[in-house]
Amino acid sequence: MNKKEFTITIAGGGSTWTPGLLKALCKRKGTFPLKRVVLFDNNPERQEVIGEFAKVLFKEEYPTVDFEYTTSPEVAFTGTDFVFCQIRTGGYKMRELDEKIPLSLGAIGQETCGPGGFAYGMRSIGDMIKLIEEVRKYAPEAWFLNYTNPAAIVADALKKAFPNDKKILNICDQPVNLLRSYGRLLGMDSSEFEPVYFGLNHFGWFTNIYDKNGVDLVPKLKDITLNSGFKPADAEQRDQSWLDTYAMVRDMLVDFPDYMPNTYLQYYYYPEYKKAKLDPEYTRANEVMNGREKRVFEECREIAARGSMGESNVVHNDAHGEMIVEVAESIAFNENRIYIVIVQNNGLISNLDDDVMVEVAANLGINGPRPFGVGKIGTFYKGLMEQQFAYERLTVEAWFEGSYAKALQALTLNRTIVDAKKARKILDALIEANKEYWPTLR
Ligand SMILES: NC(=O)c1ccc[n+]([C@@H]2O[C@H](COP(=O)([O-])OP(=O)(O)OC[C@H]3O[C@@H](n4cnc5c(N)ncnc54)[C@H](O)[C@@H]3O)[C@@H](O)[C@H]2O)c1
Numbered sequence: 001m002n003k004k005e006f007t008i009t010i011a012g013g014g015s016t017w018t019p020g021l022l023k024a025l026c027k028r029k030g031t032f033p034l035k036r037v038v039l040f041d042n043n044p045e046r047q048e049v050i051g052e053f054a055k056v057l058f059k060e061e062y063p064t065v066d067f068e069y070t071t072s073p074e075v076a077f078t079g080t081d082f083v084f085c086q087i088r089t090g091g092y093k094m095r096e097l098d099e100k101i102p103l104s105l106g107a108i109g110q111e112t113c114g115p116g117g118f119a120y121g122m123r124s125i126g127d128m129i130k131l132i133e134e135v136r137k138y139a140p141e142a143w144f145l146n147y148t149n150p151a152a153i154v155a156d157a158l159k160k161a162f163p164n165d166k167k168i169l170n171i172c173d174q175p176v177n178l179l180r181s182y183g184r185l186l187g188m189d190s191s192e193f194e195p196v197y198f199g200l201n202h203f204g205w206f207t208n209i210y211d212k213n214g215v216d217l218v219p220k221l222k223d224i225t226l227n228s229g230f231k232p233a234d235a236e237q238r239d240q241s242w243l244d245t246y247a248m249v250r251d252m253l254v255d256f257p258d259y260m261p262n263t264y265l266q267y268y269y270y271p272e273y274k275k276a277k278l279d280p281e282y283t284r285a286n287e288v289m290n291g292r293e294k295r296v297f298e299e300c301r302e303i304a305a306r307g308s309m310g311e312s313n314v315v316h317n318d319a320h321g322e323m324i325v326e327v328a329e330s331i332a333f334n335e336n337r338i339y340i341v342i343v344q345n346n347g348l349i350s351n352l353d354d355d356v357m358v359e360v361a362a363n364l365g366i367n368g369p370r371p372f373g374v375g376k377i378g379t380f381y382k383g384l385m386e387q388q389f390a391y392e393r394l395t396v397e398a399w400f401e402g403s404y405a406k407a408l409q410a411l412t413l414n415r416t417i418v419d420a421k422k423a424r425k426i427l428d429a430l431i432e433a434n435k436e437y438w439p440t441l442r
């Protein structure tokens with residue numbers, strides 16, 4: 001029997017990640033057959049460049065796909081089976097401010113952590129809610145796979161706005177990327193690993209990673225990391241700032257040797273040290289605008305003008321695109337593969353509140369995630385997670401209630417700030433910079 005053919009819509013079609021994602025869709029045509037692919041974006045110029053590239057890609061690699069790009073929600077979402085969501089409200093220009101404003105006031109400047117993540121979250125929530133309302137108007141049954149950041153805050157806000165929607169799944173690629181990195185260090189295929197993981201998004205730990213014979217690989221990974229350091233699976237393609245980030249895994253293991261940490265924990269364990277290492281005049285946003293964004297758009301323009309793919313270096317498969325497509329495939333065909341996803345706790349971590357949005361491993365099938373329980377976690381991890389989740393929840397409440405008081409509480413609780421006077425200064429500066437995007441805080 002022929003497999004069903006699916007329709008995919010990519011919201012944020014003009015994203016720098018879209019070419020890699022489209023390439024992954026082409027690569028998996030044998031296992032995940034597609035009828036139609038649509039790009040949707042609210043920036044027509046940006047999307048046109050990627051859309052014209054996609055026409056060439058599909059003509060060469062997947063000619064049976066009916067492809068189009070649009071700014072119309074009706075065209076984008078009617079009849080779709082999966083929405084892959086990767087929007088960035090405010091673009092890289094606002095990411096740059098998220099990173100630079102806190103740094104100028106003595107705190108970490110980062111896309112998803114600390115005050116930068118707070119500012120980005122306060123911009124993302126409104127657009128995400130509007131987008132899902134549009135999706136549900138035209139595609140009530142579609143799966144909505146979200147990886148728009150900051151995923152922790154977005155996930156909590158979406159749970160509040162759409163409490164009964166069982167087809168919204170929030171997911172991050174960093175755990176998969178770490179698993180691939182472990183695979184490279186061990187000389188093994190990471191797709192065979194069975195991970196045990198707990199935490200919040202960009203704030204978690206691998207406690208065990210079993211191979212197919214049930215052997216836990218974490219002790220060996222710790223040894224290798226402590227003796228020889230740590231680097232990403234795709235180290236050759238990484239900018240220096242990411243290599244520095246991965247190298248910090250060794251420092252984290254020296255101080256807290258229980259588990260393999262998510263790279264983002266470096267900002268919370270070492271806020272002073274990391275702040276001193278970041279250049280307030282040239283942050284990751286500058287590196288991306290001058291690097292990935294430039295390369296992707298230049299190459300897409302060249303391919304569209306030439307009308308053929310040729311030798312394409314930039315538009316390659318990466319962990320990110322492949323993971324999203326494999327996740328959709330696992331849902332579509334009820335394959336129940338294991339992914340690390342963001343879900344409501346509901347007892348998974350037994351000594352944490354039920355309504356915390358945690359990140360844990362789950363089987364992923366046609367009815368969504370069936371997450372694995374983790375049991376009781378240690379006091380250090382519980383303390384860190386509760387403080388961080390309180391910050392995330394207060395951020396969401398600040399947005400819904402337009403509350404300055406809650407915003408100030410959120411930033412004061414964040415480990416990258418701590419001091420309430422510093423939190424107030426940063427908040428006031430971020431309010432000024434985000435006038436166009438945030439609700440009014442009173
Ligand atoms: N969770 C993860 O693991 C993960 C990994 C990679 C990227 N991301 C996220 O994916 C998103 C895209 O990242 P990027 O670096 O490619 O950014 P980008 O700015 O290149 O792409 C975002 C696109 O979204 C569009 N957009 C913005 N608001 C929109 C709206 N309301 N409706 C429709 N389109 C809209 C923009 O015009 C832009 O083309 C970001 O949120 C990023 O944080 C998440």
Ligand SMILES: O=P(O)(O)OC[C@H]1O[C@H](O[C@H]2[C@H](O)[C@@H](O)[C@@H](O)O[C@@H]2CO)[C@H](O)[C@@H](O)[C@@H]1O
Nearest residue numbers: 111149172173174177242284288318319320321
């Ligand atoms: O600074 P950026 O824009 O390069 O990346 C920010 C994102 O970083 C993580 O994603 C990694 C991903 O894990 C890896 O597989 C590969 O595709 O690169 C990405 C970026 O380096 C993170 O998980 C995302 O949430 C961030 O948006």
Ligand SMILES: [Mn+2]
Nearest residue numbers: 151172173174
């Ligand atoms: Mn992520």
